[in-house]
Amino acid sequence: MKSHKIAVIAGDGIGPEVISEGVKVLKAVSKLNPEINFEFTDFPWGCEYYVKTGKMIADDGMETLKKFDAIYLGAVGYPGVPDHISLWGLLLKIRKGFDQYINLRPVKLLNGAECPLKNVDRSQIDMVVIRENSEGEYAGAGDWLFKGKPEEVVLQTGVFSRKGCERVIRYAYELARKEGKTLTSISKANALNYSMVFWDEVFEEIGKEYPDVKTYSYLVDAACMFFVKQPERFQIVVTSNLFGDIVTDLGAAIAGGLGLAAGANLNPERTFPSMFEPVHGSAPDIAGQGKANPLAAIWSVSQMLDFFGYENWGKAVLDAIEKVMVEKKFLTPDMGGTSKTNEVGDAVVKALEEIAANM
Ligand code: NAD
Ligand code: IPM
Ligand code: MN
Secondary structure, eight states: OEEEEEEEEEESTTHHHHHHHHHHHHHHHHHHOTTEEEEEEEOOOSHHHHHHHSOSSOTTHHHHHTTSSEEEEEEOOOTTSOHHHHIIIIIHHHHHHTTOOEEEEEEEOOTTOOOOSTTOOGGGSEEEEEEEOSSEEEEEEEEEESTTSTTOEEEEEEEOOHHHHHHHHHHHHHHHHHHTOOEEEEEOTTTOTTHHHHHHHHHHHHHTTOTTSOEEEEEHHHHHHHHHHOGGGOSEEEEOHHHHHHHHHHHHHHTTOGGGOEEEEEOTTOSSOEEEEESSOOOTTTTTTTOOOOHHHHHHHHHHHHHTTOHHHHHHHHHHHHHHHHHOSSOOGGGTOOOOHHHHHHHHHHHHHHHHHTO
C-alpha cells in the first residue's frame, strides 16, 4: 500500500469550510481503493495564527512542510491583516520557496456548469492555463523612495530570468505536444518593452524545438476579449505570473464561477512538495455561513490525484463533480442551489461511490 503524506493548511475565511470537503473526498478515494492511503497533518497557519503570534507560519514551517508529499491549501488573507503581509507570509512564500514554478489552472466548462456567455457549446471552453508561478511581476522586488514627500516614487520590479521563462514555456510546449493541442502565449510586448519582448523571444526560440506544435501569441488585452468572444481559440495557454492571475479569474467566470476553479502549484522535479488549492480566496463576505462552494477545492483534489499518478481516480473525482452539477440537487447558492457546503461534499462522495462501482 502506498501512503501519501498531505500537509493541510486550511487557512482563512472559507478555506477550512471547503478544505474539509476535499479531505472528505480524498478519504473516500482511499476507502474505495485501499491500495491508496493518505496521512493528513493539519497546520493552523494563516491570519488567526498571525494575530496570535505575529507570524503567518511557524519559524520552522517551511522545513516541516518539506517532508510532505503535497500541500493542500484553502485560502490565505482576511480583513484585519494587510494582504501583502498575509500573502507574502504564507501562500507566496510556499509557491516561491518550494519553486512551484508551474501553476496549472484548467478552464473547462463541465457538464452542468452555467456559462454566462451566449450560444456557447461546452466544447468551446476547454483550456489549461499554465501560469508562471515563481517570478515575473511577483518577484517581490522594488523600492519605496522619499516616502511621504512630494517626490515620492514607488518601484515594483518585474524579474524575468532566462531560466524562469524557458522552463515554464518548455513545460507548456511539452504539454501541447503530448495532448496534440495548440499553444497560445499571452504577453504584452507593445508596452512592456523589456520583460515581454524577452518573453516573446523565448517563446519563439523554444518553439523551434517543437515544429509540430501550432502556436499563437496574443496581447493580454486582446486575449481577455477573446476569452469572452471566442474562447475556443485557446487550448494550452502559457503566460506570466500576473497575467495568469488575471486571466484565470476571467476563465473562472466563463467556466462556472470562482466556486469551481481549481489550481495546482507544481514543482515538476519533485524536489519540493507541490501545492493544490482552489483559485478563489477566503471570501470574507460568505465565510462561516456554510455557503461556500467546495467544488473548486474538490477539483484541486482531482489534480492532486493526477499528480500522484492516480489519473483514473482524478478523472473519477471530476466525473463525480460533473454528476452533482448535472443532477442539480445539491448545489451552493453561487450555483443557484440552497445546499450547504458539507451537503455538496457529501453529494460528491456519493457520486464517486457510484462511479467507482463501475470502474
Ligand atoms: P475571493 O475569491 O475570496 O472572493 C471573490 C468573490 O467570489 C466573493 O464574492 C466571494 O464570495 C465569491 N467566492 C469566492 N470563492 C467562492 C466559493 N468557493 N463559493 C462561493 N463563492 C465564492 O476574492 P477577494 O474577495 O478578492 O479576496 C478575499 C481575500 O482572499 C483577500 O484577502 C485576498 O487577498 C485573498 N485571496 C487569497 C487567495 C488564495 O489564498 N489563493 C486567492 C484570492 C484571494
Ligand atoms: C491567486 C491569488 C493570489 C495570486 C493572491 C492572493 C496573492 O489571487 O492564487 O490567484 O495573485 O496569485
Ligand atoms: Mn487570483
